[in-house]
Amino acid sequence: MLSLKQLHYLVVLAQTQHFGRAAELCYVSQPTLSGQIKKLEQQLGARLLESSKPKLLLTPLGHQVVQRAQALITQVRDIELLAGQSIDPLQGKLRLAIIPSLAAYILPVISQVVVQQLPALQVELVELQTHQLIAQLQTGLIDGGLLALPKDTPGLRSVELWVEHFVLAVPATHEWAQRTRIASQDIHDQNLLLLEDGHCLAEQSRRLCGLSDTYNAFKGTSLETLRHMVRMGYGVTLVPQLTQQLWQQQGEQGIKFLSITDPTPGRQLGFLGRQGSAIWPLIKRLNDIAQSVLPYQQQGANVIAFD
Amino acid sequence: MLSLKQLHYLVVLAQTQHFGRAAELCYVSQPTLSGQIKKLEQQLGARLLESSKPKLLLTPLGHQVVQRAQALITQVRDIELLAGQSIDPLQGKLRLAIIPSLAAYILPVISQVVVQQLPALQVELVELQTHQLIAQLQTGLIDGGLLALPKDTPGLRSVELWVEHFVLAVPATHEWAQRTRIASQDIHDQNLLLLEDGHCLAEQSRRLCGLSDTYNAFKGTSLETLRHMVRMGYGVTLVPQLTQQLWQQQGEQGIKFLSITDPTPGRQLGFLGRQGSAIWPLIKRLNDIAQSVLPYQQQGANVIAFD
DNA sequence: TAAGCATTATTGATAAAACCTATTATAAAT
DNA sequence: ATTTATAATAGGTTTTATCAATAATGCTTA
Numbered sequence: 001m002l003s004l005k006q007l008h009y010l011v012v013l014a015q016t017q018h019f020g021r022a023a024e025l026c027y028v029s030q031p032t033l034s035g036q037i038k039k040l041e042q043q044l045g046a047r048l049l050e051s052s053k054p055k056l057l058l059t060p061l062g063h064q065v066v067q068r069a070q071a072l073i074t075q076v077r078d079i080e081l082l083a084g085q086s087i088d089p090l091q092g093k094l095r096l097a098i099i100p101s102l103a104a105y106i107l108p109v110i111s112q113v114v115v116q117q118l119p120a121l122q123v124e125l126v127e128l129q130t131h132q133l134i135a136q137l138q139t140g141l142i143d144g145g146l147l148a149l150p151k152d153t154p155g156l157r158s159v160e161l162w163v164e165h166f167v168l169a170v171p172a173t174h175e176w177a178q179r180t181r182i183a184s185q186d187i188h189d190q191n192l193l194l195l196e197d198g199h200c201l202a203e204q205s206r207r208l209c210g211l212s213d214t215y216n217a218f219k220g221t222s223l224e225t226l227r228h229m230v231r232m233g234y235g236v237t238l239v240p241q242l243t244q245q246l247w248q249q250q251g252e253q254g255i256k257f258l259s260i261t262d263p264t265p266g267r268q269l270g271f272l273g274r275q276g277s278a279i280w281p282l283i284k285r286l287n288d289i290a291q292s293v294l295p296y297q298q299q300g301a302n303v304i305a306f307d
Numbered sequence: 308m309l310s311l312k313q314l315h316y317l318v319v320l321a322q323t324q325h326f327g328r329a330a331e332l333c334y335v336s337q338p339t340l341s342g343q344i345k346k347l348e349q350q351l352g353a354r355l356l357e358s359s360k361p362k363l364l365l366t367p368l369g370h371q372v373v374q375r376a377q378a379l380i381t382q383v384r385d386i387e388l389l390a391g392q393s394i395d396p397l398q399g400k401l402r403l404a405i406i407p408s409l410a411a412y413i414l415p416v417i418s419q420v421v422v423q424q425l426p427a428l429q430v431e432l433v434e435l436q437t438h439q440l441i442a443q444l445q446t447g448l449i450d451g452g453l454l455a456l457p458k459d460t461p462g463l464r465s466v467e468l469w470v471e472h473f474v475l476a477v478p479a480t481h482e483w484a485q486r487t488r489i490a491s492q493d494i495h496d497q498n499l500l501l502l503e504d505g506h507c508l509a510e511q512s513r514r515l516c517g518l519s520d521t522y523n524a525f526k527g528t529s530l531e532t533l534r535h536m537v538r539m540g541y542g543v544t545l546v547p548q549l550t551q552q553l554w555q556q557q558g559e560q561g562i563k564f565l566s567i568t569d570p571t572p573g574r575q576l577g578f579l580g581r582q583g584s585a586i587w588p589l590i591k592r593l594n595d596i597a598q599s600v601l602p603y604q605q606q607g608a609n610v611i612a613f614d
Numbered sequence: 615t616a617a618g619c620a621t622t623a624t625t626g627a628t629a630a631a632a633c634c635t636a637t638t639a640t641a642a643a644t
Numbered sequence: 645a646t647t648t649a650t651a652a653t654a655g656g657t658t659t660t661a662t663c664a665a666t667a668a669t670g671c672t673t674a
Contacts, residue, residue, distance in 0.1 A: 019622060030621090056621095
């Protein structure tokens, strides 16, 4: 009988495309993983890896098996969660991911209250970009995500947290520094600083300003980097309103913020979990707690949908 | 990490409600199974079996885990099938079930051709009643079924084989023995012999003749038993047309057959397989072969739907 | 073409685990 | 109270996953 371990090894191997790294991720030695993969092939009576070895390649069957094995692994994880939840729905380990453009400013706001209201819950936090987050959620590597809700998420379910507005951050030396608002269509012809590709905030900013995917400006690795760039006068950028609040609390003087009108852009934040996962009630609970602590329910924003 | 073996043990234990019998079905000793179940509970950190032991009972969590574990086992079986099919789509082991009221006369017709056309296929045959068949298909104990298609089969998919007509079997001494046809509404007031409860043919006969579930006549364990009863003049019964053909080939003299009209009753036969199972093409192939060998495509029958 | 580097396969020893037989404990049935 | 059925425990055996060390392979570079 084939074992879950073998299938897990196979899945990780397919992800890493590398025996050594896969073994490391599985906390076993490379020969162990090699051996088990070989044994799996024997038990199935068919090859999963391509014999020719310019690179590690899966056979067509291999791809299918990996896909099904992934589903299996997540279902096992869900059984474990189910058991954990059965003891006390508000207890246990929860592996939660947050997108980087959200983590920096939303965690200070909600983490305290979560610890306060769910003391028995151990939250394991990771920062992941949207596509990684969804992939890891589907493969069971994480159990929930907090992000700007994408459109289609097969096998997953979401709950809406709130709609966050974007504001325009400009240097204190900027010609608009004394304004308090600006119409969204007037933001053209500015040197718009973006996060690196892959960050959904960058994607959202591009959409808002009608820029192409190839728009080639400075790309910061984090919001903090952008903050410095803006302060030094290299350009302007879009930031979530809570980021403005955080920066101003920290005494930021070099940056002025303009609210955006006609329409006000924003994105729908929410939690994501697996369909059929036992911790869904817990995720909804987290959503309730987070909602109760956010300053006020934003409304009327022009929500930017993206995938 | 919990293992598939443990989950398998749990599923079988839940089915048998008995440690010893479960162990037997899993080809291990009773202490082994006991130990693994206990270990499973430890790993999940929760009880699966009720502590009070008048009878073996599952906790609410236990039921949920069993359900999910069953799904897991089935999916593992499907991976194995997938691998088997990848070598040669027409090769490998196929565990096929047929309902009793069909097996006796359809196997002589199709078995030869199947062996002829799919020599590399090892078919493992079982006779199961409809509800058992569906349950075992869903739990992965069998891979396909040939039966009178029921309405709803969540997680399963079907392909239509043909519509078989029912004919009325009466003793040669019966007042209708010289007739060749009879209207269905005239079958009232006859001593209608049925198969035991659970057989779908019995259910179908009851529906056709408007009998209640509590209709209490002689109940035969097989069609052969009914055959003797009819020949001896104890009553009449409904049989599939292919059964008539088989019995007449065997030189049956004591029974006469009347075709039924207004309307002609029948049932939709077909194959059933799991959604997402890799052997579905093979099942369709079996269906094609069976269809090619059946005498002619029946039409215009009043198909009796049942669940 | 050979040396060097990265990657995977092989080997032999070790430790964990799953397993079995035999036995004991616990309920239920007579 | 005795018997039967059932599950848990104990101790020893076998299997097997595992590791460290090493060899083979393939690709890159000199």
